Amino acid sequence: MSDDTQSVPDDTQTVPGDAPSIIAFDGVSKWFGTFQVLRDVDLSIGAGECVVICGPSGSGKSTLIRCINRLESHDRGAVRVHGVPLGPGEQLPRELRGKIGMVFQSFNLFPHMTVLRNLALAPMRNLGMDKEKAEETALSYLERVHIGDQAEKYPDQLSGGQQQRVAIARALCMQPDILLFDEPTSSLDPEMIREVLDVIFELTDSGITMVCVTHEMGFARKVSDRVVFMDHGEIVESAAPDTFFDAPREERTRAFLNQILHYEASA
Amino acid sequence: MIGLFRRPWVRSALTNWVQPAAIAGILVFAVVRGAENINYRWQWYRVDEFLFTTENGTWAAGPLVQGLFVTLEISVLSLILTLVIGLATALLRLSSSVVGRGLARGYLELIRNTPLLIQLYVMYFVLGPILGWGQTTTAIACLAAFQGAYTSEIFRAGLRAIPRGQVEAGESLGLKRLDNYRYVILPQVLRNMLPPLTNEAVSLVKNSSIVSVIAIFDLTTQGRNLIADTFLTFEIWLTVAAIYLAVTLALSTAAAMAERRRAGA
Numbered sequence: 001m002s003d004d005t006q007s008v009p010d011d012t013q014t015v016p017g018d019a020p021s022i023i024a025f026d027g028v029s030k031w032f033g034t035f036q037v038l039r040d041v042d043l044s045i046g047a048g049e050c051v052v053i054c055g056p057s058g059s060g061k062s063t064l065i066r067c068i069n070r071l072e073s074h075d076r077g078a079v080r081v082h083g084v085p086l087g088p089g090e091q092l093p094r095e096l097r098g099k100i101g102m103v104f105q106s107f108n109l110f111p112h113m114t115v116l117r118n119l120a121l122a123p124m125r126n127l128g129m130d131k132e133k134a135e136e137t138a139l140s141y142l143e144r145v146h147i148g149d150q151a152e153k154y155p156d157q158l159s160g161g162q163q164q165r166v167a168i169a170r171a172l173c174m175q176p177d178i179l180l181f182d183e184p185t186s187s188l189d190p191e192m193i194r195e196v197l198d199v200i201f202e203l204t205d206s207g208i209t210m211v212c213v214t215h216e217m218g219f220a221r222k223v224s225d226r227v228v229f230m231d232h233g234e235i236v237e238s239a240a241p242d243t244f245f246d247a248p249r250e251e252r253t254r255a256f257l258n259q260i261l262h263y264e265a266s267a
Numbered sequence: 268m269i270g271l272f273r274r275p276w277v278r279s280a281l282t283n284w285v286q287p288a289a290i291a292g293i294l295v296f297a298v299v300r301g302a303e304n305i306n307y308r309w310q311w312y313r314v315d316e317f318l319f320t321t322e323n324g325t326w327a328a329g330p331l332v333q334g335l336f337v338t339l340e341i342s343v344l345s346l347i348l349t350l351v352i353g354l355a356t357a358l359l360r361l362s363s364s365v366v367g368r369g370l371a372r373g374y375l376e377l378i379r380n381t382p383l384l385i386q387l388y389v390m391y392f393v394l395g396p397i398l399g400w401g402q403t404t405t406a407i408a409c410l411a412a413f414q415g416a417y418t419s420e421i422f423r424a425g426l427r428a429i430p431r432g433q434v435e436a437g438e439s440l441g442l443k444r445l446d447n448y449r450y451v452i453l454p455q456v457l458r459n460m461l462p463p464l465t466n467e468a469v470s471l472v473k474n475s476s477i478v479s480v481i482a483i484f485d486l487t488t489q490g491r492n493l494i495a496d497t498f499l500t501f502e503i504w505l506t507v508a509a510i511y512l513a514v515t516l517a518l519s520t521a522a523a524m525a526e527r528r529r530a531g532a
Contacts (some may be wrong), residue, residue: 043380071435082458108436121450122440174440 004066021080021179022047022209023068028077028235032062037063040235047177050210052220052241055230061213064230065180069100069212082177098126101171105183107163109155109170115142116151119170127174134173141169145199151235161192167200172203172230181212197223217261221245231254307487307501317493331503334489335510341403341485342472345410349471352415357422371419378416383477386413391481406478410528414471421454421467425460426452465522469515486510 023045030038037060045051046170053061067070067079068071070092080088082096110118119138123129129137142148143167147158155163164184171179181200185193197219202208204223214220220227220241229237229252237244237253248254271277294522302309317329328336358370378386390409394400400408431451437447490507494500 069439071438092435094441094443098439100439102435102439104432104436106432108428108430108432110433110436110451110455112458125443125446126441127448246525 016059020047021045022049022082023211024080025064026078026080027066028074030060030067030072030074030076030081037233038067040077041233041235043228043235043238044051044210045211047209049225050204050209050223051212051228052212053211054095054215054217054220054223054229054256059230060233061212061230062182065102065182065211065213068178068180069102071102082179083207095126098122098174099176100178101174101176101181102180102182103167104166105186106166107155107160107187109163109167111155114152114154115147115158115166118155118166119173122170123173138173138265141172142166144172144202145169146195160188161195164192164196166197166202168199171213174193176208178209178211181210181214183199183213183215185214185216215260217245229256231256245246273411276501302501309502310499311502313497313499317503329505330489330493331486331510334484335514337484338472338475338486339514341406341410341483342468342475345407345414345475346468346471348407348411349414349418349467352411353418353422356419357426360419360423361396361426365475375416375419378413383409383413383474384480387477387481394524402478402481402483404476406481406483410471410475410478414467415475417470418464421460422456425456428459429455439472460527461522465519468484468518468522472518473511473516 007172021044023043025041025043028038028041029036039060041060041064043064053064054087063072066080067074070086070090073089073091075088080099081100083094084092084096086092109115110121113121116135116138119141120129120131120134123134123137124131139148139151142151145168147162147169148204149166150158150162150166155166158166168184184200185196188196193216197216198226200210201219201223212220212224216258224241226238227241228235229248229250233250237248238248239249244253247258248257272281315329317331319332320329323400355375359367360375361422362368372424387406387409390412391402391405395405419437433451433455434447437451442451475485478485479488479491482488486507490503494503
């Protein structure tokens with residue numbers, strides 16, 4: 001399933017190193033009505049790997065990662081997560097779902113709970129932790145994202161960057177093996193993007209597999225093991241960041257990079 | 268001089284106290300003058316015996332207070348039933364079942380497009396005898412059926428107002444479906460619904476006066492009977508109106524306080 005050696009190098013099937021694949025897409029297609037949002041996607045991600053997915057809006061990036069934690073179901077092909085094969089319409093076992101954390105573009109914190117309770121709720125309900133233990137764990141993760149002093153506040157009392165860091169800490173509290181980021185900085189004011197990206201960067205040596213949809217190309221270059229470029233629902237190119245940015249193979253990738261790097265390069 | 272009226276505290280005092288007091292004064296003056304013109308003889312001193320009586324040195328509720336208790340009993344019981352009907356209808360309307368949606372829709376249109384008085388007559392004279400319901404049961408069922416239709420729209424709006432992302436966040440944390448509803452969705456729905464729900468409760472108390480037509484001794488019936496006995500038309504109706512006002516204002520105040528506590532919590 002992984003490490004297929006072929007005469008023509010095809011990075012989409014290659015997992016760097018010897019890591020076994022923890023997420024695998026095999027010929028996955030999906031339609032919204034008559035619109036095909038995923039076209040025959042093959043992708044394998046190794047345990048501990050950090051993969052950035054980029055591409056123009058509407059290219060299917062978000063849908064792809066939402067198929068991993070089954071917020072979306074695919075219509076054709078197979079997805080394997082943690083070795084569990086998932087056909088169209090199939091759901092993950094719930095205990096496995098909690099092991100796949102997700103950070104959303106719009107944070108999705110629970111507005112009627114304090115920050116601490118946002119973090120402690122799921123571990124108390126699902127990991128069988130008592131309140132004291134759950135809140136202790138929650139606090140330690142809040143400190144890890146540098147906002148231990150905001151525990152008693154409500155989400156709307158925090159800045160966007162702080163809210164997103166709370167959301168990351170909330171996902172970490174379930175001790176996930178996989179973290180999915182769905183454009184985590186896209187709804188942030190520019191001056192707050194850095195603090196969130198820093199926190200994500202600090203997670204790279206935690207051993208958690210990370211899949212991040214983002215337009216932050218500087219971040220992708222610095223943090224990721226691999227960059228995947230999607231367009232019109234298909235994976236166009238998948239390569240190590242240096243190769244991807246300095247020597248993109250596909251014309252479409254070059255066109256995309258030209259468009260979004262235009263200002264970054266001149267700045 | 269003009270500048271004085273621009274000052275914030277003067278303006279707020281004007282709108283909060285002076286204006287209402289002036290309007291109230293004009294209204295009272297108009298009623299008193301009007302009554303004088305038709306030679307109405309005010310006998311307010313007779314009203315307190317209709318509220319409370321003292322027999323053998325102990326206090327007892329007069330007819331108006333007894334009527335108030337009946338009104339409150341009917342209102343509270345039908346409010347509970349209203350919430351049940353409202354939530355059930357809202358869930359049916361949001362469900363994927365075609366029959367369920369049709370049923371809820373039909374009920375809603377039937378209730379909203381016929382007069383409450385006619386609904387009460389149909390229930391009392393047609394359904395009541397068939398089902399063997401007494402006056403009070405009929406009254407409670409009728410009021411709840413009426414208010415439930417409107418309340419279901421509030422529940423529906425409240426449920427739909429919760430962003431999809433909230434459900435997804437709960438799901439992605441691995442919360443069980445029931446936990447997700449209990450801890451994430453419903454508390455937010457209830458918080459959003461408190462103001463419109465208060466309006467429904469107030470409407471319910473007011474609409475309950477209609478049960479006087481099926482010989483239930485509620486506040487309105489008691490008032491009408493007293494007038495038939497004593498001819499104190501002005502005093503009794505004004506007192507009855509004031510009692511309704513006191514109940515509904517107490518309801519709104521309690522709701523406003525609950526809302527503020529949640530907002531500040």
